[in-house]
Amino acid sequence: MAEQKTSGIGKHSRFRLVAVGVLSLVVLSLVVLVIAGIYFLPGFIESRARAFAAENFNRHLTIRKMDLDLFGLTARLEGVRLSNPGQETDFASFDQLYVELAPATFTEFSPVIKEIRLVNPAVHIVRGQDKRSNIRDIVAYFSKSGGSNREKMRFSINNIQIENGTIRVEDEVRKKRLLIEELNVGIPFVANMPSEVDMFVRFGISARINKDKIELVGKSKPAFGKRSGTLGVRLDKLDLPTYLGYLPFDPGFKLKSGKFSTDLDIVFARRDGDRRPVYIQGNITLSSIWLTESDNRDVLKIPEMKIEVGKSDMASGEFNIERIGLKNPQIFLDRDGKGKWNVERLLAAGNWPTGKAEQDGKKSSRQRAWAVGLKQLVVSDGQFRLVDRVSGIRLENSKWSTRLGASWNRDEEGKNSLLVEGGVTLQSLHVFDPDNRDMFRIGTVAMDVGKSDILSGRIGIARIALNSPQVFLDRNGKGQWNFERLQDMGKQGAAKKTESVENKPVSSSLAKVIDLSQLIVRDGRFQFTDRVFAKPVNVEAKNIGLNVERLSLDLSGRNLSVDRIVSAGARVQVVHSMPELLERYRKESGGVMPQETLDKAAEKTGFHYQVKHAGIRDWAFHFENRNVRRPVVTQVSQLEITVENLSDSMEKPVPLLMRAKVNAQGNATLKGHVMVSPFKADLDIDMRNIDIRFIQPYVDDYVNLSLRQADLSVKGTLAMKRAQDGKLHGNFRGGAAIGSLAAVDQLTGRPVISWKNLSLEEVAVNLNPLSVTIDKAKMNDVIARVILLQDGRLNLQNILRSKAGGQKSLTESEEDGLAVEVADKTATVVRPVPVERSVTAASDPSGNDRFRLSIKRWIIGNGNVRFSDNFIKPHYTANIRDLRGAFVNLSNDPKTQSRLWLKGQVNGAPLVISGYVNPLSDKLTLNIKAQVRGMELAQFSAYTGKYLGYGIEKGKLSYKATYKVENGELKAENALVLDQLTLGEKVQSEEALDLSIELALALLKDSDGVIDIHVPITGSLNDPEFSLGSIVGKVVFNTLKKVVTAPFAFLASLNENEKSLSGMIFEPGSSTLSKESELRLEKMAKGLAKRPGIKLEITGLYDEVADRAGLGEFVLQRKIRALKRRKLGMQSFEEVSISREEYPELIKEVYRNEKFDKPRKLLLFDQSLSVSEMEKLLVQHYASTKDGLILLANRRAEAVKNWLVLKGKLPDERIYLLASKKGEAGKDMPAHRVDFNLRWKS
Incomplete structure (x- = not known):
């Protein structure tokens, strides 16, 4: 175990040594x-x-x-x-x-x-x-090194x-x-x-x-x-023109001024999946924007534009604009003579870059979707100006404003929608023609747009209000209308298109359907002036009101439908010279509108329309015809017209109702159905007391009468239709009346006919051929001027003008063509020129198109006629009162004879006329008898005293006449009976005939005191040598020698063509009348004595050259006689006579008394001058004064006046002396003369 521990410790010691070594090496x-x-x-x-x-x-x-x-x-x-x-x-x-x-x-x-x-x-x-x-x-270096394949760093x-x-x-x-x-x-x-x-x-x-x-x-x-983050963008009045020059291309326009300011916040929001919003919000301000073309012509001016951006997501393309406000923007549209607008010129001039997609010709099938919402577009006090140099039209708008909301969306498929809602207002919109005259003017236009998808092709407008719109139509002397220039505005662009607009479908980007809920027009005005005529036609309509409800205009389907159109309150004034207008219309269109014209007009527009209800209310018309001296004015008020179911389907009858008040008392109503194509109308007519004086200018060229007053009443049915041959056929059935008629002669203005009422019962009128049949016509309280002309026609037959006869007077007596001269107690009758009978279209033998008129009974009650008989000579005029009677079967058919029966009183004596006559026919045929009994002759005493020199104390006249005219042959019998004719006292009259009236009466009277004269007449009216007036005139004039109280002849008349006389020539320097001058003055005095209504003006003239010599001699002799008159104390020059012995002494004394430059010797005493030398110097001295020339001219005028007054026996008050002056020589008239001028007596 110990070894193992020792071994482990050794291993750890080696590791530490290695670690320390490595660490040391790193350090x-x-x-x-x-x-x-x-x-x-x-x-x-x-x-x-x-x-x-x-x-x-x-x-x-x-x-x-x-x-x-x-x-x-x-x-x-x-x-x-x-x-x-x-x-x-x-x-x-x-x-x-x-x-x-x-x-x-x-x-x-x-x-x-x-x-x-x-x-x-x-x-x-x-x-x-x-x-x-x-x-x-x-x-270039970094562009080359940065390849696209490089891995993203x-x-x-x-x-x-x-x-x-x-x-x-x-x-x-x-x-x-x-x-x-x-x-x-x-x-x-x-x-x-x-x-x-x-x-x-x-x-x-x-x-x-x-x-x-x-x-x-x-x-x-x-x-x-x-x-996430926020970016604030603050720009303060950035000068845009400075940076415009740094664009890598030429924009083709000039930005003369412009400021750009921003106060924006850009928000980078946190990522939401694949989406990362980028929001923008704030304000953008543009100010002092001034955009022009490259040649400095204005395009756009914006003093201030403010954009308020709401929270908008730029990443997703959703933009919310709260408000765009523009103050006083000015827009200028200009089209040059080549037809290009300034906007087109700007785009064409700019060298704009082309996008890569456009260069490659490729486009993605899917597009980025986006949406733009605008809550408010507010424009205040904007101005708009348009100038079109192709048509010469100019448009100006002093103020316009808007308050609109809009939303523009596009989806991924590229489909766009544009929703608009709000209002637009325009004020003071003016359109001027090339002569700078108004064409169109609007006080205010207010439009409320409903929510409409503009790009879908349907626009909804809630309301349009037009205040004070004014339309001015004008045609110049060359026949060019001002509105024709508007058509030129689209010609340049239309010329570039290969397809007709009429046949091309409407683009989806344009409006296809426009729905208008209401259109209101207030205080409208329309003015029309046609300068083609010598007296321009003027039509002016004021106070026009219009209300249109539920209008729908389908542009793609070319259809217009309206529920209701009503106009109210318009006041229209029409000033015209209608005869000239009608004559031009006849020349241009032949008097009718052919059916083809209507058909072509409908085909050209291609629009269908339907109007459920259309009408006008309370319109008033003022028609004023200035073709006559006193303009004829007709007032139509309270006009109401209603039309139902009006459409372009012209073959369907349209219900029509029209009511109006005409002038002060007239009322008119039309009700029925009208069809446009082919034209057809079935109407009930009820017109009462319509003043028809307005028709006078339209019939002036066809009649010789002028209406002073006439009221028309008509009630009946009217049916009309246009046949395939283009002629208008139709008929009227009903009754008519013309009341309070007064008509005068067009030429003289004297009354011709008037009556209280003329009623026509059971009237039947046919239009093609034109004929009128009246069952009964009744006329009351007639006053007429009737003249029997020398050719046997009545003046009333000349009421309608003939093509050959032209304009004639209906009251001007043809006595003006007669002259009765009395010399040596013998009479010579000068026969007038025969009047040729005119032949009118009505006398066409074929009779195909002649007008037919037939009146079965024409009854006259309480008539008064002033009748003149120029058919006989001497002419006779009488007043016929209480005239009653009738015509039966009155017609313009030459084969029809109308029976005539009339009774009345002529100058207080009973009158009876009966027989047959056809007064409406051009071929006169008559067989009538006229009789007057016991007419008192004392009423003619004033006339006989003037022309015969005697008045009439008592006596009665009876007259019988029979006239027969057939085939142009006249047979007439005239019987004149004068009973107990007794002359009054002799009347002094210069115009009296020199006849032994007493002797004539003693020879003609029988044992009962009756004078009976018979005048038979025969002859042919078609013979130009035959003159009924001459024959009758000779008989009657010879009878005047015996019977002075019979109807007498017209003695003399004043010829209006004799308005001036020539002058009278004097010898240079003289004011003495010659024998020849006195003979001329004698004839002049006689002529003036027969013309008491004439006054004579005398102007004395002098010749500045020829009169000077004679003037000096005249003044010298006057000075010498004046000197002797002073010495002897004589009263007048006529008593002074100068003998040859005393002349030298008198001229010497005159020479000494005159003060002027006289010849002198060196010793400064007077030369001894001979009488002839003194005469020469004095004559030269007197001739040098201008006052002497004026005096000479004055004496010439006085000499003429004295002769006319003293020897010519003319009244002094009829002769006037005008101021003397220098004369100018004329043709055969030297300057030393007297000028005469005659003036009619006022």
Whole structure:
């Protein structure tokens, strides 16, 4: 046992010796290593580093000091400098680098750095003009050595610190400078392996970049796999334009200003399985953003944009944005003449880098899912401006704001969804045309968007409210509409497409269906101006209200459906010159809209629409036609229109209801069904007391009447439809009435016809061919001006214009074409030019398209007619009162004769007219008898006194006439009976005929005191040589010599064309009337005596050259006579006579008294001048004064007036002298004359 113990002790002693030896060797080795590390290793490392820098980079490396502490596992380098390639200038340097290894380095066999600290580092990066940088060699070396197959190295670097670093970057190509100074970095760790190291550094990065301060602070926990930390990112107004220049590509735009600030916290959460969340939260602020194109045209301005980021997981792609707020953003959209918008130009100009996936043409089938939620997008006081240089359209928006929420999601399959909800408001939106005139203007637009998935193609809008929208439509003189320019906005882009938009399905990225719950328009305005016409057409609608409910627009299916559309309260004013408008419409469209036009319009749009209920309420129209001197105004108020089930299915009838008040008393109602294509309408019409004066401008070219008042009432049924040939067919059945009608002559303005009421019963109207049948027409309280013209037609037959006849007066008597001259007690009747009968379309022998009119009974009650018979001569006018009667079977058919029966009183005497006549036919046929009994002649006393020189004391007239016209042949019998005709006292009248009336009466009267005259007449109205007026005129005028109390002839009339006379010529310098002048004045006086309504104006004129010589002689003689009159005390010049003996003395005295430059001798006393020399000097002196010329012209005018008053016997008050003046020579009229001018008597 002892040996065994001894043996065991020996073995333990040997082990101790070996252990001590090994330990000693290790200690010795460590000592040697420490000594080598302290004295030899720094030098070795420095030399190897210098050699590495020189061999690989051609750079000079210096290390001022290197300390290694192998026991403390630390290393310290001081004063390190690295030069630029081949230069002595510094590329990089630092004052101190401190590194401390953790013991885990030896157990993990991977670098675990406990602390690393870099003090005052500085780097200077330069890119020269050759576009090479001073770091390209270093980048190339490490890019070559770092292969992808290299095994991933495990490391852990902790407590990283950089103090007061500086980085300078100079780009000589772009002329850019970047300075990063005061760079301080604190990073707790950077590792890809677990380690247990005490962390004392708080995460933080701060620096000044071009004097802009940035700061990142945070904290973290180092336990590997469970680490969590927070990083705070603080940037204060980073100047973005400074860093834009450092992009490795040209962005194609200019950022003139912009500040970027952040206050963000990035949270690195603990790992949760394979997922490690990285959260971000805080604020991002952009301010003073000003983005322009490369040519300095504005694109975007944002004074302030603030983004409030909620807690968002960047690792999983879930972003929550609490709020994005923009203040006063300004957006500028600009399209150039080539059709490119500024956004397109920006993208095209930028040299944007292409992603690797795009370069390879490969795309992963699975994509990263992400989601972006935006609770609020708030835009306040934004502005929007659009300029389209293709169409010339300009849009401006002074203020817009939004309050929207949005959510954008994408799943792993790449499916996107974008949910939007909120409101948008726009204020003062203006659209201008190329001439800078308004096209469109909106006061306020407010839109509330319901929760809608925009990308799914369905948008739900809860409400759109438009306040004060204004639309301006304008067509210039060339026929171009301003809204046509809007169509140009899409032409450039559309031209690039190969497929028609109509046939191409709507992209899934666009809205397919838009659902609008409500659209409200308040205080709308519409203005339409058409300058094509000489008098522009203006339509203006104000106070337009509109309410649309439940609208659905399906763009892919091209379908529009609306539950309800109602407009209320609009006030519309239409100012136009309708005849010109209608004429242009007829030229452009032929007066109708072909069915093909409607079909093509529907085919082109390709849209289907359905409107369950559409209507307007309380609309008012103000129609003003300014084609006449007094504008015709029509007021339509309380207009209500209701349409049910309106759709593009035009073959279905649509229920229609319309009510309105027309002017002050009119009411109109239409009710029934209307179909658009083919057009068809079945309507019940009820119109009462409609003022129809507004139709006058539309019928001005077809009638010779002008309405002053007329009220229309219609009640019945109207059925219309358009046939396949395009013609409109239809009929009306019912009744009508026109009340309170007053119509005047278009040319003279004189009344033609009026009545209290005209009722038409059982009216049947057919449109094609046009025909009107009336069972009974009743007219009450008629007042009419009826003239039987010389061609046998009634003036009322000219109410409708014929194509050949044109405009005619209905009241202007054709007596203006007659002249009755009385000379030597004989009469000559000048026959008027025959009036040709006009042939209208209604007289077309074919009769295919002629208008048919038939009135079975026309009853007249209580009529008053002023009737003039120009069919006979002398002409006769009478007032017919209490006229009652009827026409039976009145028609415009030439084969139909209407039976006529009328009773009344003419000038107080009973009147009866009966027979057959066709007054509505162009081919006159008549067989009538007229009789007047016991008409008192005393009522004509004023007329006979003026024209015959005698009044009528008493007497009665009876008249019978029979007229037959057939095939243009006239047969007439006129019987005139004067009973107990007694003349009154003689009346002084300058216009009275010089006839022995008493002798004529004694020869014509029978034993009973009755004068009976018969005038038979025959002739052809178609013979241009036949003049009924001439024949009757001769008979009646010859009878006037015997029977002065019979109806008398029209003596004379004033010709309106004779408005001026020529002047009267005087000898130069003279104011004396010649014999020829007196003869002319005599004729003028006679003519003026027959024209008492004419006044004469006389203007004296002088010729400044020709009148001077004569004027001097005239003044001299007047001076000499005035001198003698003074000496002898005579009263007038007419009493003065100058003898030859006394003339020399008188002229010498006149010469002495006149003061002017006279010839003198050297001794300054008067020369002895002869009489002729004195005459010459005085004449020259008097002729040099302008006042003498005026005096001469005045005397000429006075000489003419004195002759007309004294010898021509014209009243002084009818002649006026105007101011004399210098004359101007005219054709055959020298300046030394008197001018005459005639003026109508006012």
